[in-house]
Structure formats: C-alpha cells, structure tokens
Amino acid sequence: SQQGEEDPQALSIQEGENATMNCSYKTSINNLQWYRQNSGRGLVHLILIRSNEREKHSGRLRVTLDTSKKSSSLLITASRAADTASYFCATENTPLVFGKGTRLSVIA
Amino acid sequence: DTEVTQTPKHLVMGMTNKKSLKCEQHMGHRAMYWYKQKAKKPPELMFVYSYEKLSINESVPSRFSPECPNSSLLNLHLHALQPEDSALYLCASSQGPTSGANVLTFGAGSRLTVL
Numbered sequence: 001s002q003q004g005e006e007d008p009q010a011l012s013i014q015e016g017e018n019a020t021m022n023c024s025y026k027t028s029i030n031n032l033q034w035y036r037q038n039s040g041r042g043l044v045h046l047i048l049i050r051s052n053e054r055e056k057h058s059g060r061l062r063v064t065l066d067t068s069k070k071s072s073s074l075l076i077t078a079s080r081a082a083d084t085a086s087y088f089c090a091t092e093n094t095p096l097v098f099g100k101g102t103r104l105s106v107i108a
Numbered sequence: 109d110t111e112v113t114q115t116p117k118h119l120v121m122g123m124t125n126k127k128s129l130k131c132e133q134h135m136g137h138r139a140m141y142w143y144k145q146k147a148k149k150p151p152e153l154m155f156v157y158s159y160e161k162l163s164i165n166e167s168v169p170s171r172f173s174p175e176c177p178n179s180s181l182l183n184l185h186l187h188a189l190q191p192e193d194s195a196l197y198l199c200a201s202s203q204g205p206t207s208g209a210n211v212l213t214f215g216a217g218s219r220l221t222v223l
Binding site: 030031033035040041042043044045048050088092095096097098099100101103 | 112114151153156164196198200209210212213214217
C-alpha cells in the first residue's frame with residue numbers, strides 16, 4: 001500500500017508555537033500533498049510538492065520532501081487556535097491515498 | 109464556483125431503506141470521487157469516475173451503487189446497508205487524469221447513520 005504514515009498521531013501545542021508533522025511513505029511518488037480537515041467536515045487542500053522539489057512555502061506553511069528517505073514534513077509556524085484540525089498527507093501515483101493523519105490541537 | 113456541494117448533510121436510514129447521496133460541482137472537473145471516513149480514520153477511497161465512466165471501484169460491496177449522470181453530478185445509491193456502514197461520506201472532484209496533478213476539492217460530507 002502507498003498509504004502515508006503521519007507522525008505524531010496527535011499533537012498539542014500553545015498558540016504561537018510551531019507545529020511539525022511528519023509523513024513517511026513506502027513507494028515512489030509523483031507528488032505529495034497535504035490536506036487539513038476540521039472536525040466532521042471535508043478536507044481542504046493545503047499544498048502540493050512534486051517529487052523533484054525539496055521545499056515549498058505557502059504563507060505560514062513549509063513543506064519539505066526527502067525522496068531518498070521517503071518522507072515529508074509539514075511545519076506550521078506561529079500557530080493559531082484556528083489551526084486546530086487533522087492534517088493528512090496524501091501520496092499520489094493514482095489515485096490519492098491518504099495517510100492516517102495527525103490531530104493538532106492549538107490551545108489559546 | 110469553486111465548491112463541491114453534497115446533500116443531504118445528515119441522513120438516518122434503516123437497514124431496509126433505499127436512499128441516495130448527491131454531489132454536484134460546477135468547476136468543469138472531469139474526475140469525481142466517493143470516499144468513506146470513519147471517526148478518527150483517514151478517508152478511504154470507494155469509487156472514481158473519470159470522464160463520466162467508472163474507472164476505480166475499490167472492492168466496495170454492491171449495497172453501494174455509484175452513478176454519474178453527467179460531468180457535474182455524482183450519486184451514491186444506498187440499499188440494505190448495515191450499521192457498520194455508518195460514516196461520513198465525502199465527495200471530491202479534480203480536473204482529471206490529464207491535469208498533471210490530482211488536487212482534490214472536497215465537499216463538506218454527508219453524515220450517514222444506519223439503524
């Protein structure tokens with residue numbers, strides 16, 4: 001299975017701190033995506049990083065990809081209470097397969 | 109319009125009922141998906157339609173029957189479900205297999221409870 005494995009499964013931080021989530025996967029990929037899901041709602045696409053890219057930024061998000069280690073990390077800087085959600089990595093050859101997710105709690 | 113709209117938001121049905129979940133998008137996307145998500149689990153792919161044809165069926169039981177009447181609409185017909193089928197059902201769409209990257213736009217989901 002290409003399913004990614006996020007680490008940690010749950011993370012609780014104070015507002016203003018940085019949050020780092022990791023994703024490991026097993027097979028070669030075309031790209032890797034990160035999605036956010038607020039409780040009981042649909043997923044929202046955050047960022048896509050292609051297999052030939054090493055780092056990508058979008059606002060307070062920074063994603064890295066290490067294809068030699070088959071791993072990716074998502075860094076959220078200066079976290080806010082509104083960042084409380086589950087975060088999933090998704091690996092793609094076709095179709096997208098979601099990892100198990102990290103549940104992030106940001107405490108005000 | 110950048111949304112995927114799912115109806116109903118909540119559905120309660122008995123094991124002998126027949127019901128349908130509906131999904132609509134007007135972004136011109138040519139691929140549409142059904143995912144099933146249990147609590148605290150990742151979404152699990154059920155079906156993929158590409159250019160209105162069923163391209164992937166992830167060995168889903170026949171009590172779930174997908175239908176894609178046109179490029180904007182996707183239905184999931186439900187019949188003789190079991191209580192363990194209770195879950196959040198998510199519809200998603202993407203530009204399609206020729207886009208180069210499969211970025212999904214999700215609906216808010218339909219919360220299904222089977223009694």
